[in-house]
Amino acid sequence: MSPDDLAFVVALCGLQAGLNIAADRTYSTETRLTALARRQGLVSAEAVIAAARHPSQARLRWRIVEAMAAGETSFFRDRAFFEHLRDGLLPGLGEARKGSRLRLWSAGCATGQEAYSLAILAEEAAETWGDRADVYASDINSAELQRARSGLFSQSEVQRGLPIRLLIRHFEKVGEDWQASPELRARLRWRRLNLAARFEEIGSFDVILCRYVLSRMDAPGRIRALASLRRALAPDGTLALGMDETIAEIGDFFLADAGPPGIYRSRPRPAIAAA
């Protein structure tokens, strides 16, 4: 792949999704776009880019953005964080929200492992403090969302982060794959959403997980995303980034919370001065 091709992809992803892929090497770009070429019936990553340069190919250009946005994920990624969620945050919120349902959001859910991890926590907690949590999940990539919605995971995927007892309690074997139970799937709501663009009001959330997503965006994208996340977070809600993720602009929107790293609360908005 030529430097010119890479520059085209970097500019396209920055413009359309606030993605910062300059740090990614040519190799990973080529790997992702070669896989996309195969799906599109084209011969190579170069052929995808050549076709995408044509003004009429907006759809293909978006496929490139989606392919570059796809992130790594696993069940219960950062075990300590999920333990904090299970033993501290969720019971606390359950107490504070007596009688109303909790709304959890996996923002940038990729193939859904994080969203299903939340649904499993909700399902397990239902036995102790009642069936009161709904899980919302969004991603920029419609192909991944569709896969996530199916609840189907390969044997290899269900062995990354998912304890075996939770696997046999919450999943059913379908051929060589494993599928999330109807109860888990019923708890989840899916939506395609570009965090770097303006999006419609989606309501107020008690916990938002936006982990290892912002660190892959450029500064304007991060700022738009942080503003949207603050708008969507309940005043006493919690935002979780990845445990080892550092976001330069976070302090303008959120305050770090006590507890494990990566946990934030809304920074109160300054009162608007009377004109």
Next chain:
Amino acid sequence: MRTCLVVDDSRVIRKIAGRIIEGLGFAVIEAEDGLEAMAACKSAMPEAVLLDWSLPTVDGLEFLRQLRAAPGGGAPVVVMCTVRNEPGQIAEALAAGADEYIMKPFDGDIIAAKFAEAGL
């Protein structure tokens, strides 16, 4: 150093798994069936056991039941590692005293994740 007993009738699998587990900070000993595994545990109880199911002489599950019934045999963390991947089989192994369960094929990430889940 903590010890992990790797029980598999395939020498190749024992070598591959053994190298991964050494990378996790264990001294590895090997056994190729349930009889050898039981003898190894009686001479020195390991902290962890990676255990195949289908084995000649005494199979993995029978060894696991004998281990759990033996003095001090409740202590080792046992991670099954087998091609058997039906929910009923997994439940049977957990009931027999397995702590975690790996469905073959595995890689280093899966073994590391499963050992962490089992508290190792």
